Amino acid sequence: PSGKETTEFFSSIQNKLHYAITGHSAAELMMMRADASAPNMGLTSWVGDRIHASDITVAKNYLNEEEISDFNRLTSLCLDFVEDQAKNRREIFLHEWEDKLNELLRLMGRRVLKGKGNRSMKQAREHVREQYRFYEEHRRLLAEHQAEQDYVKELEQDIKKLENRKGRK
Numbered sequence: 686p687s688g689k690e691t692t693e694f695f696s697s698i699q700n701k702l703h704y705a706i707t708g709h710s711a712a713e714l715m716m717m718r719a720d721a722s723a724p725n726m727g728l729t730s731w732v733g734d735r736i737h738a739s740d741i742t743v744a745k746n747y748l749n750e751e752e753i754s755d756f757n758r759l760t761s762l763c764l765d766f767v768e769d770q771a772k773n774r775r776e777i778f779l780h781e782w783e784d785k786l787n788e789l790l791r792l793m794g795r796r797v798l799k800g801k802g803n804r805s806m807k808q809a810r811e812h813v814r815e816q817y818r819f820y821e822e823h824r825r826l827l828a829e830h831q832a833e834q835d836y837v838k839e840l841e842q843d844i845k846k847l848e849n850r851k852g853r854k
Contacts, residue, residue, distance in 0.1 A: 694779045698763075700802065701786055703744055705795040706755045710802025711744035712809035718747040719812060721819035729753075736820070741813045762789065 696711075703711045718727040719741065725731075729749055731740035740746055748756060763786060770777050777785060787797050 690779060694782070696806075697783060697801075698786060699744070701783070701790065701798045702756055702759050702763075703748075704798035704802070705759060705790050706748070706752050708796055710798060710804065712804040712806045713802050714744050714747055715742070715809040716804055716812045719816045721816040721823065726816060726820045736817075738814070738817060741817050742810050744809075759790075759793075759795075762793075 700711050703709065703714055707714055709717060720727045726736060726741065728736055728740060728746045730746050730753075731737065745753070745756065766785070766789065767777065767782075790797050
């Protein structure tokens with residue numbers, strides 16, 4: 686499962702699915718949508734209550750609701766096809782599967798990615814990590830600002846309490 690050929694195969698399949706849905710490879714999609722100044726850095730999904738570094742390098746996390754639905758549907762179709770082939774005892778080798786996926790995408794009227802796209806995952810990861818640094822710095826500054834405002838409010842409340850006590854005496 687962790688072999689280089691298997692990893693490249695699954696990466697290629699994911700890339701083809703992203704392209705079929707958005708017209709952009711996974712790397713291109715990440716580079717286009719990762720934006721430190723956008724709400725949630727351009728991400729539409731992540732694990733937990735806040736964005737972590739592990740979330741930003743997953744292209745699927747930048748897909749909108751409709752694109753996620755399409756992605757899941759295409760994935761299900763692919764898995765159904767593989768299951769059908771297995772039930773009928775037809776072997777499909779990794780090198781054949783890409784051709785089968787291309788045929789399936791064409792049959793469905795979807796775009797078919799030739800090659801790997803115009804951007805590498807290395808470029809995309811560097812870009813999203815840089816955007817994440819900016820995003821995190823902005824988030825940290827906002828948290829500090831909020832903490833300062835909360836502190837000022839507490840001080841103002843304490844001053845009012847003291848003034849009220851003095852007024853009663």
